[in-house]
Amino acid sequence: MQSHHIVSAYDDELKFLTRKIAAMGGHAERMVDQAIVALVNADPELAQQVVRDDATLDEAEREIDDRAIVIIAKRQPVAGDLREIIGAIRISADLERVGDLGKNVAKRVVAVAEGRQPVSLYRGLQALAELALTQLKEVLDVYASRSVERIEFVRDRDNQIDAMYTSLFRELLTYMMEDPRNITPCTHLLFCAKNIERIGDHATNIAETIYYVVTGDQMPPERPKQDKTHRVTLAVDTQ
Amino acid sequence: MTEASNEKRGRRMMRLFIHRFRQNRWMLAAAVVCVLAVHMIADGAGPVAIAIAVLLVCAALAPSRMPRERAAEAVAAAGHHALEGMSGEHLAAAVTDPLIVFDGDGAIVHANQAAFDAFGNLTPGILLLLKFRAPEMQEMIQSVLFGRVSSREIDYVERVPIERAFRVTASAVGRGTGLYVLVFKDQSEARRIDRMRADFIANASHELRTPLASISGFVETLRGPARDDAAARDHFLQIMQNQTVRMARLIDDLLSLSRLEMRPTLKPGVRIDLRGLVQNVIDSLAPLAAETGVSIERDFPDMTLEVYGDRDELFQVFENLLENACKYGQSGGRVAISIAGPLSSPEGETTVTIRDFGPGIAEEHIPRLTERFYRVDAGASRAQKGTGLGLAIVKHILARHNARLSIRSTLGEGAAFTVHFPPA
Ligand SMILES: Nc1ncnc2c1ncn2[C@@H]1O[C@H](COP(=O)(O)OP(=O)(O)OP(=O)(O)O)[C@@H](O)[C@H]1O
Ligand SMILES: [Mg+2]
Numbered sequence: 239m240q241s242h243h244i245v246s247a248y249d250d251e252l253k254f255l256t257r258k259i260a261a262m263g264g265h266a267e268r269m270v271d272q273a274i275v276a277l278v279n280a281d282p283e284l285a286q287q288v289v290r291d292d293a294t295l296d297e298a299e300r301e302i303d304d305r306a307i308v309i310i311a312k313r314q315p316v317a318g319d320l321r322e323i324i325g326a327i328r329i330s331a332d333l334e335r336v337g338d339l340g341k342n343v344a345k346r347v348v349a350v351a352e353g354r355q356p357v358s359l360y361r362g363l364q365a366l367a368e369l370a371l372t373q374l375k376e377v378l379d380v381y382a383s384r385s386v387e388r389i390e391f392v393r394d395r396d397n398q399i400d401a402m403y404t405s406l407f408r409e410l411l412t413y414m415m416e417d418p419r420n421i422t423p424c425t426h427l428l429f430c431a432k433n434i435e436r437i438g439d440h441a442t443n444i445a446e447t448i449y450y451v452v453t454g455d456q457m458p459p460e461r462p463k464q465d466k467t468h469r470v471t472l473a474v475d476t477q
Numbered sequence: 478m479t480e481a482s483n484e485k486r487g488r489r490m491m492r493l494f495i496h497r498f499r500q501n502r503w504m505l506a507a508a509v510v511c512v513l514a515v516h517m518i519a520d521g522a523g524p525v526a527i528a529i530a531v532l533l534v535c536a537a538l539a540p541s542r543m544p545r546e547r548a549a550e551a552v553a554a555a556g557h558h559a560l561e562g563m564s565g566e567h568l569a570a571a572v573t574d575p576l577i578v579f580d581g582d583g584a585i586v587h588a589n590q591a592a593f594d595a596f597g598n599l600t601p602g603i604l605l606l607l608k609f610r611a612p613e614m615q616e617m618i619q620s621v622l623f624g625r626v627s628s629r630e631i632d633y634v635e636r637v638p639i640e641r642a643f644r645v646t647a648s649a650v651g652r653g654t655g656l657y658v659l660v661f662k663d664q665s666e667a668r669r670i671d672r673m674r675a676d677f678i679a680n681a682s683h684e685l686r687t688p689l690a691s692i693s694g695f696v697e698t699l700r701g702p703a704r705d706d707a708a709a710r711d712h713f714l715q716i717m718q719n720q721t722v723r724m725a726r727l728i729d730d731l732l733s734l735s736r737l738e739m740r741p742t743l744k745p746g747v748r749i750d751l752r753g754l755v756q757n758v759i760d761s762l763a764p765l766a767a768e769t770g771v772s773i774e775r776d777f778p779d780m781t782l783e784v785y786g787d788r789d790e791l792f793q794v795f796e797n798l799l800e801n802a803c804k805y806g807q808s809g810g811r812v813a814i815s816i817a818g819p820l821s822s823p824e825g826e827t828t829v830t831i832r833d834f835g836p837g838i839a840e841e842h843i844p845r846l847t848e849r850f851y852r853v854d855a856g857a858s859r860a861q862k863g864t865g866l867g868l869a870i871v872k873h874i875l876a877r878h879n880a881r882l883s884i885r886s887t888l889g890e891g892a893a894f895t896v897h898f899p900p901a
Contacts, residue, residue, distance in 0.1 A: 257606050260555045264610030271636050358684065361848050372637040382607035402844040409841075 251309050252319065255326040256300060262298045262333045263378040264289065267371065269340035270437055274367040276344055277430060278360045288344035295337035302330040318454075319347075325451035329381070330438040332447075336374065339440075341431040346426040353423040353460035355413065362406045363431060369399050370438040376446045386452045393446040393460050399438040406431045496519070500834055575661040577642075579605050579649070583622055584670065586656065592857045594781055595641070605659070609633075609890065621647040628885060634665070666739065673735045684727055684850065684864070688720040724865065730866035733793070734849070737873045744750045746785040746878075752777050754788065755829060758795040759814065764778055765800060769807045771833075773799075776815035784898045790874045797893045799868040804863070806833025825900035834891040843884050849874040 269288050276284040299365060306323050309315065373395050380389055410428050413420045449457040494666070523536040527574045566587065568574050575592035579585050583606050588599035599608070605618055617629045630647035633639045650656040699792060703709040708835070759773055766773055800813040813832045819825040842853045850865040868882075875882055879899050886892035 253604075256604070260604075260607040260610050261612070262616050264615055265610055268612060276626065287752060317894060358848075358851065360850070362845060365845070367849050368857055375637055379597065379608065382603050383600065398844065401840075405841040405844050 247264050248309075248313055251305070251313075253324060255305060255309075255323065258298060258305075259326055259333070259381065260378070262302075262307050262330055263374075263381070264293055265294050266333045266336040267341065267374055267378070268375070269337050270343075270367065270371060270434075273340045273343040273347075273365060273429050274413050274434075276347045277350060280347065280354070285344040285347035289341050291310050292337050292341040295334050298329045299334040302326055309409075313413065318451075319367060321325045321451045322455065325447050329444050330445045331338060332444050334372045336437050343430045343433050344431055344435070350423050350430070353419065355420065355423055355427065359406075359409065359413070359424075362402070363427065363434070364411065365440070366399065366402045366406060366431060367434050368443065369395060369402060370434050373399065373438050373441040377448070380445065381448050384448075384452050386449050389445055389449055389457065392442050396438060396442050398436055403431055403435040516663065526565075527698050537749050548893055568585065572660075574663065577605070577659040579657050579659065580653045581657075583618060592661070617645070617647050618659075619822045621649060624649075627652075631636075633661075640669075641665045663748070664807050673739060677731060677735055678733055679738050680691075681728065683733075685692060688727075697832070722876050727864045728772055729864070730870065733871070734870055734873065737790075737870065746787055749784045749786055749791060751782045751784055751827065751829065754791060754797055755814060756814060758792060758799055762796065762799050762803065765803050769803045771803045771807060772811045774811060774813045776813065778816060778818050780818060782816060783901075784820050784827060784878075784880075785901070786880075787874075791878070794871050794874050794896065795829065795831070797871050798896075801867060802831050802833035802835075802894070806835030806891055808836060809834025819900055824897075827898040827900075828895050830893055830895040832891060832893040837886040837888045837890055838884070838892050839888055840886075843886060847885065 269291050272291075273288045274283055275281065276288060305328050307321055309321075313319075373392060377392060379387075380386060407428065410424045410431070414424045446457045448457070481790070548615045554595055558564075565578075569578070569587060569589040572589055573591055575595045576589045577585060577592050578587045578715050583604050585599055585603045585605060585608075587601060588596075592599055596608070606615060609615070609618065611633060613631050616632055617631050628646065630644065630646045633643045635643075642664040644664050645662075646660045648658060650658055695717050699710060700712055703713065756775075762773075799812065799814070806812060811834060813830075813831045815832075817828045817830075818826050822828065824846050838853060842851075845851050847868045848852075849869045852863060852865040853870075871882060875896060881897050883895045883897065884892065885895075
């Protein structure tokens, strides 16, 4: 009876961590989404809100760290449980960074709104953000389902994100060279694109952590490319 | 987790679910009245309300062996035939809106097919709070789980991969059953109509401005300096005609894209013979091929290959790709179309590749091609009456079919566009 109680309290503590991670994930996804909407629609109020929301994530990360340390000290977990706890610490750190990057995009909204750039640039940024957000969503869905068998989809999408970023980068450079007045706003957009690309990287990190938590192994490295032609896959993959 | 054990577990959960229903049938009967009342007041008894009512009534009427519930038996005798053998699972399946039953831990007990179609993996045991992370969903699920309220309703929007909006209701099933239900009512259409209107106007006004300006410029020239110049007049009229064709096309494409965005999920598909479909596309583009001087080579397997989907939409996909190959790859003089069955790739995909031998596409443009209005060389595309919407439409249609597009190209050697259909 007694030991049963202890086990279930321990279970609750672990569950608390996973739930908190999911809630953090939800906040981070929302922040990034809103930051992009604010950027595309030149909406400084929404941007302000994103900047404020970041505090929630910082707070959640601290709480996860504290709880995790207490659990480790009190329960001295091993194997799977220990991986789960360490995983929670790592994932919450990545999510906190995602929030920071979203906040950074939001902070640039005002500066970018001053000189409107060609619509095509915003479409490009939106497409990039869509990829990064899909990556984040699907990775966090795997955190819920624990079905890591097909997690390699993150590698493909990570490559898509990189290719898209490179293309945007070049386009932005052309605009800057065309007209020096574009330099300031385009530099901000460049940082926004870079931030989004890094959000994708954090999502990939999270995928690697989940893989490790579930299997105890490192995620297999990327398969070598079959050929040297430039290829890109454009898809809404379903996992 | 293996599928078989999940299924067994799901069944066990369902049995438990029904058992609990039986134990609480009187309470539930009262709940029927309440649920119905609430739904009638809200927006008339929709299919969900009816299905929930049937679910609860059937639990309430289930045959009983306990003597103190004789009254119920009399009623049960009347409904005996219709309801015998009816399981909660079947009832949930009969609901066309996504419906998820979960327990006091917030773990999924059962999700109907509509829920799987909408949200992917919802295997029993998965924690809802991990799957639905949007702050308002978290708040709602928690307030129902921790008994602060017995029922809540919120609006929930998923942005990726396809934007969808739902009105979601979470409620406790009866009292003390320990089960809860989450029902999603799709609101995407209403939301999208608004968005579509705004988008359509923004895009159309932006994109029609250029051809309109050019037409009005030529009209001015024709009325002024070129009034008596027969050769110039003919030339200008030709350009004006091209521009109007382009405008008409732009409107068609925009409408087609808007329609696709309105209904992002596919209606139930039919089996389509891929070879037949692609052959039809080739036949329909024979005039363009002749005009551009491109010969079309086929490499089809001998066996029949079928995919599931919407015939007209897939026709549009291959039409767009083949048209691009003829237009932009014209200098190569030929286009090769090949179809490969599931055995030829490790992923078991069925693929259709349309390859041209024209100038190819520079690396930095490839990831961007499916964006609306994206054109590598706006001038060249305009000369081809292009709108830059063709590949955006292709991407949309393929997403609905769970299929994907891959593009490979080496500059100077042409481009290959491959459509990958997932294994059946
Ligand atoms: N086979 C190809 N070779 C080289 N470039 C291509 C090829 N297919 C597409 N492109 C490039 O991609 C751009 C986008 O193609 P898309 O089909 O979306 O638009 P479009 O052909 O301009 O207009 P639409 O198809 O609506 O008439 C084209 O403008 C062209 O620059
Ligand atoms: Mg085209």
